[in-house]
């Protein structure tokens with residue numbers, strides 16, 4: 331039986347996701363790897379299918395009807411993303427492949443103004459995507475990377491962050507929600523602190539967009555990035571929000587079709603925002619289907635989703651409390667539905683393999699956050715990450731499968 335509470339119709343929601351009907355290794359799929367990527371509702375799959383069946387054409391260039399329809403659908407999706415993030419203007423939404431590409435874009439383009447001795451401040455809980463682009467920038471520019479520390483619960487040390495902010499800090503980049511620990515950062519406060527020091531702020535919203543309501547104007551962040559595929563949308567599409575004033579002053583980062591106004595061998599000039607940053611044919615179908623994903627989550631409501639996932643996290647914590655040898659990694663007070671842990675005497679990869687045979691899909695490894703693993707003195711963790719369609723019974727299935735791991739390694 332599927333557990334549900336009164337207002338959150340989990341049975342109906344699950345019917346929207348065709349993949350949840352399948353079996354793995356002869357058992358019902360229990361998909362708990364949502365922080366890596368989430369499954370897609372029928373509305374998203376159908377939108378992408380309909381796009382290819384009825385209107386596929388290249389955008390922005392064609393005078394023919396299909397091209398106009400495809401352009402309209404793609405641009406309508408941009409407007410949908412604008413509303414989702416509450417950005418002031420559609421020109422502030424740049425379509426990209428995902429969070430990784432968005433951060434690389436900012437590092438490559440905005441980063442050109444950094445000079446030797448300038449500083450970039452990140453935190454010790456960042457995904458590699460929010461570390462390595464800044465390292466590359468520092469290598470190119472001679473800037474210095476500073477890293478604010480985290481405590482044993484996996485919370486950011488605000489004093490460390492504040493202490494490392496200085497007159498040379500040009501960029502502060504931090505995650506909204508940690509993918510490895512689940513920590514929800516006090517982003518509004520961090521943004522204020524960074525702005526008070528004259529730094530621009532990039533917020534990595536890859537994990538936050540599916541779980542929290544984001545209002546970039548209320549946050550007053552300068553850049554916000556997310557990936558569609560973690561938001562129940564397609565892979566290969568995501569968005570960069572940037573304040574128009576900043577984007578306008580930034581140079582293009584990739585050259586090609588669509589990003590130019592005029593090209594000659596002497597000199598080329600750039601297109602308006604946001605196209606200046608969108609060289610080449612994009613993931614049109616993905617862009618169109620992203621708006622179906624946003625409609626889907628907003629229909630359920632991000633607050634309701636966060637409440638449901640928190641319920642699952644509470645259940646997992648209860649089960650974990652009397653599970654011998656289990657150590658949770660990441661116990662922040664303010665936490666999203668990400669449950670990372672290690673088990674005494676069993677390597678996370680072995681746990682993952684046995685869980686898979688029991689039908690339970692989790693992530694094992696360093697979760698692209700090797701410094702986090704180092705901070706907690708573990709090579710890897712097992713991570714169960716909850717999505718809007720998971721149930722309490724599935725949390726119980728995880729722990730039943732973990733008991734099986736215990737038997738195998740007894």
Ligand code: PMP
Nearest residue numbers: 428429430457459509536537557
């Ligand atoms: N940042 C965080 C916090 C993430 O969890 C991820 C994906 N695991 C990324 C960035 C990168 O996202 P993508 O691979 O979709 O570009």
